Amino acid sequence: MAQTAPQSFGIDFGGTGIKGAPVDLEAGDFAAERVRIRTPAPSTPERVAAVFVELLHQFPDCTGAVGVTVPGVVRHGVVRSAANIDKAWIGTDTDRLFTRATGREVHVVNDADGAGLAEVRYGAAxxxxxxxxxxxxxxxxxxxxxxxxxxxxxxxxxxxxxxxxxxxxxxxxxxxxxxxxxxxxxxxxxxxxxxxxxxxxxxxxxxxxxxxxxxxxxxxxxxxxxxxxxxxxxxxxxxxxxxxxxxxxxxx
CATH class of the missing domain: 3.30.420.40 (ATPase, nucleotide binding domain)
Structure with missing residues (x-):
């Protein structure tokens, strides 16, 4: 029997909540019910990383790469702006930080860019x-x-x-x-x-x-x-x- 390809896990990080779910990339939809955890205060990258670890522990069968949206400019995994989140994000190599914290391959993307990709691949566009x-x-x-x-x-x-x-x-x-x-x-x-x-x-x-x-x-x-x-x-x-x-x- 052919093995099912591993699902990717998506995390949407915002100023008030952190939402995550495994995603069926064929359908462009959640593969399990989404979980939401309140964003910690202060929302430093290290504290947010701990929430990501907690989220992923709730979905042990989802073993694929992890994507994270961040409300800021992201270049090569490094956050360059932080209008509505803790200023400690600026200059942080979040790809590296979250990969080390979770033991998973993690890629960070601007939140609007992530939403745009989803709308073009699966949604209105x-x-x-x-x-x-x-x-x-x-x-x-x-x-x-x-x-x-x-x-x-x-x-x-x-x-x-x-x-x-x-x-x-x-x-x-x-x-x-x-x-x-x-x-x-x-x-x-x-x-x-x-x-x-x-x-x-x-x-x-x-x-x-x-x-x-x-x-x-x-x-x-x-x-x-x-x-x-x-x-x-x-x-x-x-x-x-x-x-x-x-x-x-x-x-x-």
């Missing part, structure tokens, strides 16, 4: 060629650029200057909530943002993720741009699935 830009609208604006299935990492398009301001300070979902904007008023800001991306990159498709994408019908039809723009499909699964996919392909 499956089968689409050319340049796909995935944006996550939340506290900030995360972004992933994927060209013919290949990730262009660390795009950080939420930090583009638009009308003299950091784009995410005006167009993130947090700005909508903070300023109590109507869907129409927020959509006008998103129109300005996505038109800027259109001029710079001429993508084939925009995919909009983040928790607010569940309300896409309220605002996406009001975004007035030429490029096709659609809601993400994987929602809160995208980070875990994308992390596992990234690790299964050897990282970046």
């Amino acid at each position: 499956k089968g689409r060629s050319g340049l796909v830009i995935v944006t996550t609208l939340g506290t900030g604006i995360g972004s992933a650029m994927v060209y013919d299935g290949v990730l262009v990492p660390n795009s950080e398009l939420g930090h583009l200057e638009v009308e003299g301001q950091d784009a995410e300070s005006r167009a993130a979902n947090s700005a909508r909530e903070r300023e109590e904007l109507s869907w129409a008023d927020w959509a006008a800001r998103l129109t300005t943002y996505y038109r800027t991306l259109e001029r710079l990159f001429s993508p084939e498709l925009f995919v909009v993720g983040g928790g607010v994408s569940k309300s896409a019908a309220e605002f996406l039809p009001l975004v007035d741009i030429d490029t096709e723009i659609i809601p993400a499909a994987l929602l809160n699964k995208a980070g875990v699935v994308g992390a596992a996919l990234y690790a299964s392909e050897g990282g970046g």
Whole structure:
């Protein structure tokens, strides 16, 4: 009987929670129920690594590579920014640290990049060629650029200057909530943002993720741009699935 290929394990690390599950890479879905553990405080890499070890111990049959999403720029396994996590992450070779801590091959990827990979391989952008830009609208604006299935990492398009301001300070979902904007008023800001991306990159498709994408019908039809723009499909699964996919392909 042929052996089943080992599953990869995905971990989505955020400021409040650390979520992990083994991933069926054929289906692009969890192979077992996801487990969530509260992010420790302070959330230093060493303390987070201990949580990863705890997570993996709960899934002893999952022996494949481990992928981890991090809310920061990641180059060759080293975290280069830490907007919403402990500053101790900056300059840390997290691939090496987590590999040593867990005894498993671990690859770390920016959180938006992981979600973008998942949406292109399994979700809303499956089968689409050319340049796909995935944006996550939340506290900030995360972004992933994927060209013919290949990730262009660390795009950080939420930090583009638009009308003299950091784009995410005006167009993130947090700005909508903070300023109590109507869907129409927020959509006008998103129109300005996505038109800027259109001029710079001429993508084939925009995919909009983040928790607010569940309300896409309220605002996406009001975004007035030429490029096709659609809601993400994987929602809160995208980070875990994308992390596992990234690790299964050897990282970046």
